[in-house]
Amino acid sequence: MEKLSAIQCCGGEQLRFKHRSHSLNCDMTFSVFLPQDAQKTPVPVIYWLSGLTCTDENFVTKAGAQRFAAEYGVAIVAPDTSPRGDDVPDDPNGAWDFGKGAGFYVNATEQPWAAHYRMYDYVVTELPALISQHLPVDTARQSIFGHSMGGHGALTIALKNPGKYRSVSAFSPICSPLNCPWGEKALGQYLGDDRSAWEDYDTCTLLGKAQSHLPVLVDQGSADSFLVEQLKTDRLLRASTEHQYPMTIRMQAGYDHSYFFIASFIDEHIAFHANHLLWS
Numbered sequence: 489m490e491k492l493s494a495i496q497c498c499g500g501e502q503l504r505f506k507h508r509s510h511s512l513n514c515d516m517t518f519s520v521f522l523p524q525d526a527q528k529t530p531v532p533v534i535y536w537l538s539g540l541t542c543t544d545e546n547f548v549t550k551a552g553a554q555r556f557a558a559e560y561g562v563a564i565v566a567p568d569t570s571p572r573g574d575d576v577p578d579d580p581n582g583a584w585d586f587g588k589g590a591g592f593y594v595n596a597t598e599q600p601w602a603a604h605y606r607m608y609d610y611v612v613t614e615l616p617a618l619i620s621q622h623l624p625v626d627t628a629r630q631s632i633f634g635h636s637m638g639g640h641g642a643l644t645i646a647l648k649n650p651g652k653y654r655s656v657s658a659f660s661p662i663c664s665p666l667n668c669p670w671g672e673k674a675l676g677q678y679l680g681d682d683r684s685a686w687e688d689y690d691t692c693t694l695l696g697k698a699q700s701h702l703p704v705l706v707d708q709g710s711a712d713s714f715l716v717e718q719l720k721t722d723r724l725l726r727a728s729t730e731h732q733y734p735m736t737i738r739m740q741a742g743y744d745h746s747y748f749f750i751a752s753f754i755d756e757h758i759a760f761h762a763n764h765l766l767w768s
């Protein structure tokens with residue numbers, strides 16, 4: 489693991505690393521905020537999963553999360569959103585909602601994607617092992633959150649791995665990739681035509697299979713231009729009611745899909761996770 493940068497921030501450090509990923513078969517970068525407390529003792533960790541078109545840097549530079557992570561003494565790890573490099577296949581037409589920048593946090597089974605597009609394994613297994621080996625983080629105390637495609641990633645990963653994460657939250661998540669154009673485009677190519685294989689990565693379907701409940705917080709802006717066609721928060725509301733899965737879903741009046749929305753509520757999301765990581 490090679491350290492690319494280290495910048496003092498809010499009493500702690502904003503770090504960036506590069507490493508060879510065996511899950512993704514390529515070189516990857518990721519960012520980590522370590523609070524000052526990490527100089528004394530391993531700290532709990534929250535994973536942030538970004539959305540379409542993002543790298544590890546969007547969240548680091550736009551969300552304003554470091555001040556609150558420092559306050560609660562938690563690390564935040566922000567991976568990239570897809571495999572990278574010249575050997576990694578991309579959308580032939582250069583689309584922004586498929587291929588590089590759009591890994592969808594799944595393990596692809598179809599060619600030519602299967603050799604590299606394994607973001608699920610990368611986030612769930614490889615990255616936690618790597619950071620616990622090299623950084624002062626306590627991966628027995630983990631939570632996960634994300635935005636849009638990353639909100640879908642956070643929710644599905646938490647639901648598929650009971651006991652691994654203490655809490656999950658999402659801003660503007662894609663609630664049911666089985667039922668929206670972004671999801672149909674990505675899962676259809678990464679996983680193939682058999683839609684039953686997609687159910688394993690569909691939050692609304694996974695809620696119906698859950699044997700236990702973890703704390704869930706979702707924020708959605710009412711002025712989000714993707715809400716009706718892509719995100720479909722109404723489906724999440726219906727599924728949580730139908731399957732009696734308790735969660736807090738808040739419609740935030742007037743907010744759009746941008747990082748200005750995330751920055752407006754990031755303090756509440758970090759406090760929510762800190763509550764479960766530090767005191768429960």
Ligand SMILES: N[C@@H](CCC(=O)N[C@@H](CSC=O)C(=O)NCC(=O)O)C(=O)O
Pocket residue numbers: 538539540541542546550584635636637638745746747
């Ligand atoms: N390029 C697109 C807009 C893409 C976009 O809005 N991406 C969002 C995530 S969308 C769902 O996963 C994002 O987080 N962008 C990065 C940022 O820093 O804002 C278009 O032109 O419409």
